[in-house]
Amino acid sequence: MSSGHPSGPLPLADRADQLVGSVIDSSTSLLAAQTHDIVRFAMGAPAPEAIPDSEFTAIADRVWDPDSFTYGATEGEPELIEAVAERLDVPCDPERIVITSGGMQGLDLAGKLFIDPGDLVVIESPTYTNGSATALSYGADLLEVGMDDDGMDVDQLEELVARAGRTPKAIYTIPNFQNPKGVTLSRERRERVIELARRWNSVIIDDDPYGMLRFRGDPIPGFPELSDNDPLVFSVRTFSKILAPGLRVGWVDADPRLRQLLINAKQAMDTCTNVPAQQLVAGYIATGGLADHLDHLRGLYAEREAAMQTSLQTHLGELVSSTHPDGGFFCWLTLNGADGVFPPQELFELALAEGVAYIPGVAFSPAGAFSDALRLCFASSTPERIDEGVRRLAVALDRARAE
Numbered sequence: 001m002s003s004g005h006p007s008g009p010l011p012l013a014d015r016a017d018q019l020v021g022s023v024i025d026s027s028t029s030l031l032a033a034q035t036h037d038i039v040r041f042a043m044g045a046p047a048p049e050a051i052p053d054s055e056f057t058a059i060a061d062r063v064w065d066p067d068s069f070t071y072g073a074t075e076g077e078p079e080l081i082e083a084v085a086e087r088l089d090v091p092c093d094p095e096r097i098v099i100t101s102g103g104m105q106g107l108d109l110a111g112k113l114f115i116d117p118g119d120l121v122v123i124e125s126p127t128y129t130n131g132s133a134t135a136l137s138y139g140a141d142l143l144e145v146g147m148d149d150d151g152m153d154v155d156q157l158e159e160l161v162a163r164a165g166r167t168p169k170a171i172y173t174i175p176n177f178q179n180p181k182g183v184t185l186s187r188e189r190r191e192r193v194i195e196l197a198r199r200w201n202s203v204i205i206d207d208d209p210y211g212m213l214r215f216r217g218d219p220i221p222g223f224p225e226l227s228d229n230d231p232l233v234f235s236v237r238t239f240s241k242i243l244a245p246g247l248r249v250g251w252v253d254a255d256p257r258l259r260q261l262l263i264n265a266k267q268a269m270d271t272c273t274n275v276p277a278q279q280l281v282a283g284y285i286a287t288g289g290l291a292d293h294l295d296h297l298r299g300l301y302a303e304r305e306a307a308m309q310t311s312l313q314t315h316l317g318e319l320v321s322s323t324h325p326d327g328g329f330f331c332w333l334t335l336n337g338a339d340g341v342f343p344p345q346e347l348f349e350l351a352l353a354e355g356v357a358y359i360p361g362v363a364f365s366p367a368g369a370f371s372d373a374l375r376l377c378f379a380s381s382t383p384e385r386i387d388e389g390v391r392r393l394a395v396a397l398d399r400a401r402a403e
Ligand code: PMP
Pocket: 044, 101, 102, 103, 104, 105, 128, 131, 174, 179, 207, 209, 238, 239, 240, 245, 248, 249, 250
């Protein structure tokens, strides 16, 4: 019997073509399917033991009541907005804060508010491709700008924009311990990015999930501070890396004149952010334990980053070069030498077979560059496991060279 369903192609919107898949997620699901012992350098997740789960259970007992399970205010729970504005980062006007479902929703809101189809959007190369995918989903044309140890190459940015013959609508940057390279945008370059954004009337999408996880060196003021809260700065933040990614709680710090637009956009999207999760985060901050927790995380990740560098030196030596992040989760490895470039998928599969997972460099470039590189997350494994993982990576690399 006919279902009455048309048999032709589904009437998809043109924008469905712009919804590119994330290699980050497909590698992650591949991992979930693995049953054997595997060292997980792939996913950018916090150390499981660093998630304050028992504190959350105690807080839930205290703060959840029947009202926790109905709709909340679109802009977020007032106690969380207040805590974010007063106690995290640099204190700011609470009218600047809108709570979001993780950092990703902040990036999506930026796309919704600022990007029309065909707009030019600057991205770092390599970059966090879920972020560039958001810009693509709004029809952006991407302009990839190279990086060095001081972050985005701002001279190249100026040159490429001049060559493009049009100015960018947005500049997407991850200023601290960048994902995937682990490098940090210098103060001088931040100031130049602000200057260029003002000249071009471009919004700076300032995506900074790792800034509070600096374990070495002096902090560099962020875009809101350096620009004196210029309305062109749209900052996206998250609790995913400092508390727990499964809670899906983040925030946007933006000009108060954008507040109503953000609320309207969220009402058309998800009405409000998960209320019980916001209560857990606000409850956790209210205990006063966040500063100690962050100190603990910095110590833990400093130790793991050092372990990663030592193991890379021991097992891979001159075969690779690694970035040396001063915080965050990631090292970026480049395979040295003319014979250092393997088909990325081949090396990835050999590594998986050896029992170590990472994300191939190509996953971080919409143009498909970086076949000679890979991202390693040092945050979620102990120093012993890191050493074992790097040893396995060295075996996989040997096998790839032999093939
Ligand atoms: N931006 C960057 C640079 C990230 O690394 C991540 C998480 N991997 C996000 C945004 C998304 O954060 P969330 O999980 O809070 O959505």
